[in-house]
Amino acid sequence: MTMNRRDFMKVSTGASGSLVLALSLPGCASVQTGFEPETGEWTPDVWLELNKQDEITFTLARVEMGQGTYTGLTTLIAEELDVDPARIQVKFAPVAPEYRNPFIGLQLTGGSTSVASSWQPLREAGASARLMLVMAAARVWGVDADNCRTDNGRVLHPNGVDSLRYGQLVELADKEVIRGDVPLKPRSEWKYIGKQAGKLDARAKATGTAVYGIDVELPGMVYAVMTRSPRYGGRAQSFNRDEILAMAGVQAAFITERGVAVVAGSYWKARKAQQAVRVEWDFSEALDTTVDEVFEGYRKAASEDPGEQERSEGDVDEAISKAGRVVEAEYEQPYLAHAPMEPMNATAWYHDSRMEIWAPTQAPDLGRIAACRNSDLSPDDVTVHTTFLGGGFGRRLTQDYIEEAAAVAYELKVPVKLIWSREEDMRHGFWRPAMLHRMTASLDGSDLTGWDHQIVGPQVLDWYVRNAAPAQYPWAPKFLYNTLGKVGLMVEGLATPKDVSAIEGSIGYPYQVPNVSVRHTHTDPGVPITWWRSVGYSHNGFAVETFMDELAHEAGQDPLEFRRKLLAKEPRHARVLERAADLAQWGTPLPEGRARGIALFQSFGTYVAQVVEAGIENGEIRVYKVTASVDCGQVVNPRIVEDQISGGILFGLTAALFGEITFNKGEVQQSNFHDYRLLQMHQVPEVVVDIVDSDEAPTGVGEPGVPPVIPALGNALFALTGKRQRRLPLTV
Amino acid sequence: MAFSLTVNGNRHTVDVDSDTPLLWVIRDELGLKGTKFGCGAGLCGACTVHVNGQPARSCSTAIELVDGAEITTIEGLAEGGNLHPLQQAWISEGVPQCGYCQSGQIMTAAHLLANNPSPSRDDIVAAMTGNLCRCGTYTRIVAAVESVAGGVGHYQPGQEGA
Numbered sequence: 001m002t003m004n005r006r007d008f009m010k011v012s013t014g015a016s017g018s019l020v021l022a023l024s025l026p027g028c029a030s031v032q033t034g035f036e037p038e039t040g041e042w043t044p045d046v047w048l049e050l051n052k053q054d055e056i057t058f059t060l061a062r063v064e065m066g067q068g069t070y071t072g073l074t075t076l077i078a079e080e081l082d083v084d085p086a087r088i089q090v091k092f093a094p095v096a097p098e099y100r101n102p103f104i105g106l107q108l109t110g111g112s113t114s115v116a117s118s119w120q121p122l123r124e125a126g127a128s129a130r131l132m133l134v135m136a137a138a139r140v141w142g143v144d145a146d147n148c149r150t151d152n153g154r155v156l157h158p159n160g161v162d163s164l165r166y167g168q169l170v171e172l173a174d175k176e177v178i179r180g181d182v183p184l185k186p187r188s189e190w191k192y193i194g195k196q197a198g199k200l201d202a203r204a205k206a207t208g209t210a211v212y213g214i215d216v217e218l219p220g221m222v223y224a225v226m227t228r229s230p231r232y233g234g235r236a237q238s239f240n241r242d243e244i245l246a247m248a249g250v251q252a253a254f255i256t257e258r259g260v261a262v263v264a265g266s267y268w269k270a271r272k273a274q275q276a277v278r279v280e281w282d283f284s285e286a287l288d289t290t291v292d293e294v295f296e297g298y299r300k301a302a303s304e305d306p307g308e309q310e311r312s313e314g315d316v317d318e319a320i321s322k323a324g325r326v327v328e329a330e331y332e333q334p335y336l337a338h339a340p341m342e343p344m345n346a347t348a349w350y351h352d353s354r355m356e357i358w359a360p361t362q363a364p365d366l367g368r369i370a371a372c373r374n375s376d377l378s379p380d381d382v383t384v385h386t387t388f389l390g391g392g393f394g395r396r397l398t399q400d401y402i403e404e405a406a407a408v409a410y411e412l413k414v415p416v417k418l419i420w421s422r423e424e425d426m427r428h429g430f431w432r433p434a435m436l437h438r439m440t441a442s443l444d445g446s447d448l449t450g451w452d453h454q455i456v457g458p459q460v461l462d463w464y465v466r467n468a469a470p471a472q473y474p475w476a477p478k479f480l481y482n483t484l485g486k487v488g489l490m491v492e493g494l495a496t497p498k499d500v501s502a503i504e505g506s507i508g509y510p511y512q513v514p515n516v517s518v519r520h521t522h523t524d525p526g527v528p529i530t531w532w533r534s535v536g537y538s539h540n541g542f543a544v545e546t547f548m549d550e551l552a553h554e555a556g557q558d559p560l561e562f563r564r565k566l567l568a569k570e571p572r573h574a575r576v577l578e579r580a581a582d583l584a585q586w587g588t589p590l591p592e593g594r595a596r597g598i599a600l601f602q603s604f605g606t607y608v609a610q611v612v613e614a615g616i617e618n619g620e621i622r623v624y625k626v627t628a629s630v631d632c633g634q635v636v637n638p639r640i641v642e643d644q645i646s647g648g649i650l651f652g653l654t655a656a657l658f659g660e661i662t663f664n665k666g667e668v669q670q671s672n673f674h675d676y677r678l679l680q681m682h683q684v685p686e687v688v689v690d691i692v693d694s695d696e697a698p699t700g701v702g703e704p705g706v707p708p709v710i711p712a713l714g715n716a717l718f719a720l721t722g723k724r725q726r727r728l729p730l731t732v
Numbered sequence: 733m734a735f736s737l738t739v740n741g742n743r744h745t746v747d748v749d750s751d752t753p754l755l756w757v758i759r760d761e762l763g764l765k766g767t768k769f770g771c772g773a774g775l776c777g778a779c780t781v782h783v784n785g786q787p788a789r790s791c792s793t794a795i796e797l798v799d800g801a802e803i804t805t806i807e808g809l810a811e812g813g814n815l816h817p818l819q820q821a822w823i824s825e826g827v828p829q830c831g832y833c834q835s836g837q838i839m840t841a842a843h844l845l846a847n848n849p850s851p852s853r854d855d856i857v858a859a860m861t862g863n864l865c866r867c868g869t870y871t872r873i874v875a876a877v878e879s880v881a882g883g884v885g886h887y888q889p890g891q892e893g894a
Contacts, residue, residue, distance in 0.1 A: 064830075065830055066828075066829030066830030066831070066867045067829070068829070197826065198823075198824075198826055199823075199826045199828065201828065201831065202822065202823045202826055202827070202828050203823050204831075205822075205828035205831030205834050206815070206819040206822035206823050206827070206828065206831075206834060206838065207766070207806065207807075207810070207815065207819055208764075208765070208766020208767070208805070208806035208807055208835045209766065210831055211765070212768075212832060214765075214768070214769060215759075215765035217760075217763070217765070223760075248749075266748070266752075266756065266760060267756050267760060268748070268749060268751075268752045268753065268756050269749065272749070272751075339866060340830070340832075340866055341768070341770050341776065341778055341830065341832040341833045341864070341865070341866050342768070342770075342830070342832045343769065343770070388830075388831070389830060390768070390830050390831070390832030390833075391830045391832060391866050391867060392830075393866070419769070421772055422770065422771040422772055422773065422775075422776075423772075639826050640826075643826070643829060643867075643869070643872070646868060646871065647829060647867045647868035647869070648868075649868070650868030650870070651866075651868060672771055672772075672773050672775055673771055673773075673775040673776055673864060674773075674775055678864045678865075678866060679868070679870075680861045680862070680864065681857050681860050681861040681863070681870045681873070681874070682857050682858070682861040684868075684870045684871060687871060
């Protein structure tokens with residue numbers, strides 16, 4: 001597998017088991033460890049706090065946005081600490097180097113990395129703390145620590161009678177020193193991993209008590225709304241300030257880098273006043289694009305620039321020139337919105353020369369950069385309190401909403417909550433990029449001999465590096481931020497790994513074909529973009545797996561057979577393909593008016609094959625059933641894996657059936673859920689998720705459910721109608 | 733202007749603009765944050781509460797239209813410290829992912845069961861399909877509702893928070 005940009009600065013955690021594993025990272029003085037006599041609290045490492053009252057707190061450094069880190073990561077540490085996960089209090093981590101995502105080098109939740117990157121360090125942290133507690137108990141009893149066991153927060157004496165609670169041991173445990181490696185439990189002894197099926201945050205979320213960003217309330221708080229340029233990049237020059245300030249309840253109104261802020265004592269008063277805001281915009285640098293022009297530009301670029309060679313095996317040109325048959329296809333995919341249910345929002349309070357931020361964010365350290373961008377503050381002056389996230393899907397990796405709240409709070413010096421309307425969320429997003437794919441393949445008889453895939457479009461990191469590069473070097477002076485961003489781009493592929501956001505999933509083309517070429521023609525129409533659940537895999541999956549289906553039909557073969565014979569060297573791919581096909585009873589007759597389609601795609605280390613059963617009812621595409629087989633290595637929480645895969649499937653179906661953001665002269669034409677539709681309950685198919693039992697290290701599950709379902713549905717519709725759709729969203 | 737309303741059994745008087753949506757009164761005047769803002773246009777259901785026993789989209793219900801009404805929010809669904817059977821089912825089925833839409837989902841389901849204690853699968857889907865969930869928890873929602881269907885006959889609309 002090619003290394004993803006989001007894998008960069010990956011550190012090998014090894015199996016050292018040292019208690020100070022997280023503290024061995026550079027610049028880590030922000031989390032005090034040890035025993036605190038006054039509070040009776042023992043902090044063995046940056047993750048755990050245990051006190052004399054037997055309360056255990058786990059610091060969660062990967063945010064909870066529905067993907068299940070709250071339960072999953074707690075389970076990892078609970079397993080080795082040997083405590084029921086339900087007994088552990090979870091708190092969200094502050095910004096600190098110790099809490100950076102080791103796969104990414106930023107304190108960022110994304111890329112389906114949370115369990116994979118926490119698997120070893122959190123289990124080691126739990127095991128180390130447990131061992132110190134056992135050593136302390138053994139010393140008290142004068143027995144050999146090797147003969148003591150633990151059970152749900154107690155150390156058990158070898159005599160089978162006596163025991164000590166962890167809380168009784170915390171002060172003594174702090175004095176213990178571990179020499180050598182800390183063993184981890186073998187799989188056979190797991191009590192919670194692979195078995196824990198509940199969700200630790202379900203109660204809070206079923207009772208309305210979970211605190212999301214939008215729920216934060218501070219004394220004396222005011223509410224802000226922002227009027228942004230209808231065209232990305234436009235700047236406010238002036239507005240009817242006097243008129244707005246004269247409106248009932250308006251406390252402030254002023255121009256910021258991001259638009260015109262209106263502040264009032266309540267959200268509704270601010271929102272009503274906003275209706276009267278009239279802005280003179282400077283559109284000289286604003287987006288002026290119409291979506292058709294984007295694709296025209298892509299086609300022109302595709303023809304003029306063969307692109308950077310990203311993968312090359314054999315000689316595709318020769319294979320194509322000598323082929324018995326050449327098949328060509330072009331696929332178009334639109335801009336997509338994330339549309340999480342909680343609109344963008346942030347609360348900021350500038351006081352005592354410090355900026356405090358409360359926000360639903362996937363990247364709190366980037367939030368610090370955004371919060372100080374429009375003031376003389378530095379990142380160290382900014383504290384970010386992370387809340388529950390009402391969905392993320394990549395949107396909350398970009399911190400524009402924190403920048404806005406901070407800019408307003410810096411002016412007003414009182415707590416400010418800034419809330420976006422749904423319309424603003426829909427129109428001022430950063431999108432999954434529109435992409436164009438040109439595919440050419442050669443067939444000799446029924447053999448696929450050549451595969452040429454040209455990907456045309458932008459790279460996400462070009463947009464993301466603005467805040468990401470400074471966040472990696474928060475000690476750098478602010479006047480260097482723009483330079484850091486530019487340097488970050490310049491050294492891409494040299495000092496940092498390559499941005500594969502456009503090509504991921506295509507360079508990993510798994511089928512055994514003698515001549516393979518994957519090229520990327522890099523062209524950026526200036527439309528703001530960011531990561532979107534499964535990122536490049538989302539559009540590459542559609543192009544690759546639809547074209548494979550086309551080739552199967554061209555070769556006169558069953559699409560399952562055609563794939564299977566090209567996977568002899570890819571057992572994990574082949575296994576999920578077989579299992580999904582078997583479970584879905586591939587090849588057996590279906591009722592009149594229904595057909596099946598199949599697709600296979602690996603992303604974020606996880607192998608997923610899906611069979612979609614679809615038809616057309618009352619002039620609409622109807623999906624009856626989706627069968628998925630998943631190999632994600634070892635499973636921490638089976639229910640969450642199932643939910644993430646089925647949730648990914650519905651997310652992918654939403655994109656396949658409805659998803660499209662369009663621009664007219666730079667303005668987004670969609671506004672709310674009536675014209676950017678989400679899948680509804682009555683449209684939900686039966687979803688079957690089959691999880692392969694595995695001893696491999698765990699890989700991601702948040703995103704890999706998305707890519708295969710889109711081509712699998714398209715392939716089913718082709719089987720039904722004989723008409724091939726090469727543009728999304730699909731139509732009847 | 734002053735408006736009075738009874739929320740989860742407690743009487744309140746609020747002084748707000750007459751066109752203020754009930755949602756913002758509940759959330760910011762009364763401090764009950766369990767009811768969520770999703771779309772502001774009655775399109776997603778995240779803000780669903782009961783007004784005199786009927787489900788309503790509080791984001792698009794002006795306060796002047798519900799003056800004097802009995803309102804029930806997610807915080808008022810539990811009775812005497814016991815969670816509503818649906819809330820219990822939501823926990824045991826592990827329904828929530830991000831959880832943001834779930835207050836509205838539960839309020840819609842609670843109204844369904846209050847009026848139809850034994851709904852069919854089709855009844856459930858018909859009642860619930862206006863509540864959007866971006867995470868895709870729909871299948872677990874149906875399972876959770878089915879798990880308590882028939883078991884909440886005691887639940888009466890408008891009285892649940894009293």
